Amino acid sequence: MSLISRLQRRLLGKLDKRSLISVLPVVSLLMIFAGIGLLFVLPMDGQFRRTYISENALLPGQAHTYFKDSEENILRAFREEVRMLKDVSESERAVVIEKWINDMGYKAAIHNWTFSHYDDDVKSGSNVYGVLHAPRGDTTESMIICAPWINGDGDFNEGGVALAVSLARYFTRWSVWSKDIILVIPSDTSYGLSKWVDDYHYTSMSASSGAIQGGIVLDFPGVHEHFSRIEVKYTGYNGQLPNLDLINTAVLICAHMSLNVVVHGVTGSDHDYENRAMTLFKGISDQAFSGLYKQGYGNEPFSGWRVDAITLKAVMDPQSMPFTQIEFAKLAESVLRSINNLLEHFHQSFFFYLMLSPWQFVSIGTYLPAAMLLGASYTIKGIYLWMTSTQAVAGQSMIEAASAFGLFLVVIVASSVFLAVISWAPSTNVLTVYAILVVVSAFMPLIVSKLVGVKPKSYVNKLRSYSLIYAGLVLTTLSTLNFSLALILGLAFSPLAHLLFLPHDQSRGFKSSIESLVSSLATIVTCPWVCLLAYFRIVVQPPTPEQLVFPRIVTSISIGELESFLIEMLWKWRALGVWSFVPIFFMVWMPVWLSACIAITMQISEKESASANGTAKEKEKIEENVGKKVEKKAEKKAEKKAEKKKQVTRSSMRTRSADKTVI
């Protein structure tokens, strides 16, 4: 302690403590800007690193690939067969595929899956999968080759499935495998595959193998046999990323085969700052919004199970499609050969990174400060509000602190009730339940602040301080789990920390009306419901140019689409355990916003807080006294003002007379 106080003395010297405290809000604001600024620094030269293979065992691209033109006929035949399955029901497809891979020597099985919310609200389908026991392995390790029937964009993944099956057939002829190969053809990229991964780890399935070391998902949609470039998709649910070595392996092999490879769809050269920044920001948005409502690309369900998986997506750009499906197959073969080489689970390299291009990345040490700065800025603002509100006598401020904390707990409990209600709401009524919650959350601040009654300003500041410290705590924690989400949330709340002014006495008319306007704007802009709707309007259902006029931009929202968006979001939370949205929305955003709203609607007594220990009578007395004092002060002030006015008029008269004399 003496060390700290000595440090404090050394640092502060003779500086006034008060002035130091008053600097805190500025520091907090600067931290937000510094956090955002850092993101723009990251793509600059010298800030990022080139990727490298950290795990020597991988040996990417070293093995010769033998999936050659002789296989192409088989691949074409499979494509033909798969094309015929396009309009067949899923269970029939599964039976066909099961027979195929059974004949190849795989131990095949059909995995029927269902997710049900209520009895009438069911998602179901049939996955089919097969296990090839490794000639050189002992069934303790395996790797995945997966091709969903429907890819992330909703297209029929004809090429992917045919490639996976023909690769599977081709793999049986090799004796190099030291890890079992699991071929999975799931119904879709999210629910079906997720259920398969869950069941693989939780239950004993009829065909099984050991721990999955890694996997690739093949995405080759449509009837084309050519493609323009490979896009590597790697972002998992809840901000989980696979080991960087796996991505590097895929990228390096692409380079060996002179395939064009991109991440996050940015095709430009990585020598440009703009392209790097674009990749960075697209990566951040992909990570933050992964699993919000979209189907995903197939690598997501493996996250959270210690399975590193990537999706290799063949992008078809009609302008030029120089690469053939054989090259895609070779790429898949080569990546699997590399995973096969692993001696231990992916552990070298990085799990926390942001890509700037397929060849460039920033690691956690460089980018984490951005989210940490944002998170800490809330904590600092919270500390400031706390410190400015504990000037009164200690004992009574303790009671006030406890009571404000109680109010904050009420807000948290209310928000968790919201979460429980929305999680249990049947899908058919989701829109109604949302509407009710919107109304409840809109009126809750008004009712709560009425019930709490008139409170001193320090009470309100304590409430705000708790909510900001809570926000800071959650954001710093979240930034290690899902950096991008923490960053975006941190930005979304920031007006609540800095643009919220508590109403004070009416005398300062213009300033206070501006302030109240700013505060109400801040609460509207940061309102979780408004932001949700805005996200839907901008990203999910982008407005046409004619709809950009004010009333039409709201009225032209398709209710049906909004409903399915909300339902999908809830399904992702309930079935797939995507906690990045629904729980964060209700348990983090809602309480912070609600307590800010309560703070600005609360009636604030101008007097210093009366002794909370004393009886009501004493309180009244004190209030009376204070009131009298205030009155007296006001009188004195008025007198002084009058005197000043007189002086002013006198002096002005003097100057006038002087002017006259000059004239």
Place this chain on the structure above:
Amino acid sequence: MQEKQRILAVFFAAALLRIATSLGFPGIHAVLDQRVELTTASSSFKQLREGLYLYKMGISPFDGGVYHQAPLLLLIFDILQKYCGSIDASSIAINAVYCGLDSLAAWFLVKISQSGKFAGKQKLDGWIIASIYLLNPLVIATNLARSTSVFSNTLIFGAIYFANCSIPLSILCLAAASNLNIYAIYLLPPFIFLWCPTKSVAKCALSAATFAVSMAGFTSIGYFMSDGSLQYLRSTYGTLLFFSDLVPNIGLWWYFFMEIFDFFRPLFTYIFQLYSLIYVLPLTLRLHREPLFAVVTIMGITLISKSYPEVGDLGVYIALLSLYRHIFTNVRYTLLSALVVIHALVLAPNFYHLWIYLGSGNSNFFYAVTLVYAIGIMLILTDTLRATLRIEFDGGEEPRKAVAQI
């Protein structure tokens, strides 16, 4: 509402909360029991049941590396099982025992505060003290994890309470507590001052001797339970002393012992144990006017320096601090230390999850958090100690000048 009714309301609410959670979510016990922050080798309910099962089957639970808790616990639960049938974590008997223990502890705490003999003259209301203990999330979680440290904690509170009215009972309580949790032995020196305020040598020696005898009595239970083998000493107290069950916890030991070469182990075991012991006598002597505060502070130090700490101990420490209302007006870093500890407590499960389940983090993450936690506890410790000494220096409980708090 009357003071008494308020206290009763808090007790009722706390009991309801515990029992309702246990009956509503019976799976929660196993989940919490697996959290390394909440239970350790010295307090895990799961391990206790395994030990009990072995004991029932006629196999010595002290052979092999399953059971590291005091034989006394085995005896208690054996009797409990005999008379109540099931000792499932959510069974009625276990619910009643754990709920009763926590309520008893809170009742002791309220009585200690009301007697006004040991703690300061400025008191918090009884219901506030009761709720600081009973409604503390750390205490609730420890209770629901069915950590057996609940027993020793209650016994320590009991020892403090009985020091006021019945010294033999107090000695017995402390001996039983030390039997369950070996680090409670550190509390003996300040307790001797509690037992003999006059500090006469004969009396002190007598109480110490009584303590030693009863401690030996409790410890010898294991001798009879394992049919005359001394193996139990090695696997219960030996584990705590030599840190042989190498599992991560919220303390500072595990990482160190994971990293060092085996031939350094004895040296560093002694150093670490010595470190936790070394504060006992100086603190007792310095705080001889306020022996209870010495007890509290020593408990605070063992909170981070003992081999198998758990976060429930922090709940106990905070509850004991709540006896000293005047300290809170004299401490400087309330918000700072609270924030450090809260951040550590939130980040610890998060980093453990990253390390063990997701595999994207590693042990350094969790270790860093345990360091932050230790720093937070040290802030609280030094701050409260400074405040106490300052009060002693000023000669009054009111601060001379307002303390600037952060």
